[in-house]
Amino acid sequence: MPTPIHPQLNSTQLPSLAQKGIRLPTYARSALAPGVVHLGLGAFQRAHQALVFDDLLQAGDERWGVLGVASRSWDLADALSRQNGLYSVRIQSATSKEWRVIGSVLQTCAATREREQVLNAIAHPGTRWITLTVTEKGYGSTLASLLVAGLQRRQEAGLGGLTIASCDNLRSNGDNLKALCLQHAGNTALQDWMSRTCAFPNSMVDRIVPASTEEDRSDAAKKMGVSDQAALRTETFWQWVLEDRLVDPSDAETLKRVGVNVVADVQPHEDAKLRMINGTNSLLATLGLLLDLPTVGQCVVKPMVHAFAHRLMSLEVMPHLVLPQLSGYRDALLARFGNPTLHHAVHQVATDGSKKIGERWVPSVQAQLNLGRTIEHHALATALWIWSCRGESDQGKVYALNDPQGEQLHSLARHHQGSPSDLMHAFLQLESIWGPNLQHDKRWRSAVERWLHVVSTQGTNGALALLLATPAEANT
Known part of the structure; x- marks a missing residue:
């Protein structure tokens, strides 16, 4: 017809x-x-x-x-x-x-x-x-x-x-x-x-x-x-x-x-938006690339992905925000991400990641480090993002990096993919993304390297399962 x-x-x-x-x-x-x-x-x-x-x-x-x-x-x-x-x-x-x-x-x-x-x-x-x-x-x-x-x-x-x-x-x-x-x-x-x-x-x-x-x-x-x-x-x-x-x-x-x-x-609202909404969106987009899930909604309904996002916000982001009723804000946000009518493509959300994740993730990481608290969720998120810069999903599907530093990121990830230590050093020294301090923090470097090893040997789902097997209370 x-x-x-x-x-x-x-x-x-x-x-x-x-x-x-x-x-x-x-x-x-x-x-x-x-x-x-x-x-x-x-x-x-x-x-x-x-x-x-x-x-x-x-x-x-x-x-x-x-x-x-x-x-x-x-x-x-x-x-x-x-x-x-x-x-x-x-x-x-x-x-x-x-x-x-x-x-x-x-x-x-x-x-x-x-x-x-x-x-x-x-x-x-x-x-x-x-x-x-x-x-x-x-x-x-x-x-x-x-x-x-x-x-x-x-x-x-x-x-x-x-x-x-x-x-x-x-x-x-x-x-x-x-x-x-x-x-x-x-x-x-x-x-x-x-x-x-x-x-x-x-x-x-x-x-x-x-x-x-x-x-x-x-x-x-x-x-x-x-x-x-x-x-x-x-x-x-x-x-x-x-x-x-x-x-x-x-x-x-x-x-x-x-x-x-x-x-x-505006700052309290700004911080909540950048770290909870935008930061979690960047995480979900990274997971979508690696797990061959085309949309954010398809990612967040996966039980392990949902649990990971929930714990990352609860343990490592929300303690440093001052808006009231953050638990309700978090739960409403996860429901919004799961809206089945939006079809929000992970490749769209992942665009320009090198310009985004520094503002979205680094403040929470630095605040957790300053207080001696867990950084495991952001360390895994960072390892997953670094691994995604290889331009290949866990199932071997190739995709392009739409990023102003895409060529450099892809080259570094491919060149060092056989060594979690070299891969960690190559990426964490990029001050335009992480700022000048994190690359010198031994605890942060160690955590990212450890999760890169897990991701490279056990895949994305294996890494999520390993993190979530540890009770949330043990990471506080």
């Missing part, structure tokens, strides 16, 4: 979609101009901040339309442009499902192709915010050059500063972004203007958003009767914790009304 040909999702299709139980933008999009420039147009932003801004626009606040700027690929920006910025999001748990068409992305472009448009947008009088989801590896000179050039135009035009909110998984992300921009500015007058008039709030964002797939696009076509090349799926849970450091102080109350948590200090 031939595949039906559907009309493309765009503004003209909205009236017909209203009859299909889909939540739609009801505000007059054609009359709006962007008030937010978002750098890093991708799946996460479109399933997170864009929905917050959509809610604000639905409530009648016309200041939150978005110019979505793709950092690298033009394809998504062009696909959304053909759809008048519209796209669908399926929000689903194990027991519920909601479809939304999001209208907050009013315009799109690509920074590498339409740099002038981006700079003019940053300098436009109607722009109030810049938000960013450029990933951990995106915080370099290219980003700083774009931001500083736009802000300089704004300064020269005699305009006020902007709230510039990093929404990436970096500790003190706003502080780091501000330092990057000030360093790149070089111009004392511009630096002074940025410091006085712009705000760089720290923030923490959380939502599981798998990369868009052909299945998502097919499901959207079946539900809506239109072709949506930017369709997404996500979970029902979302969280945005934002530091109360904004150019317009009234924005705090505005954002609170649609569910954003505006606080004086």
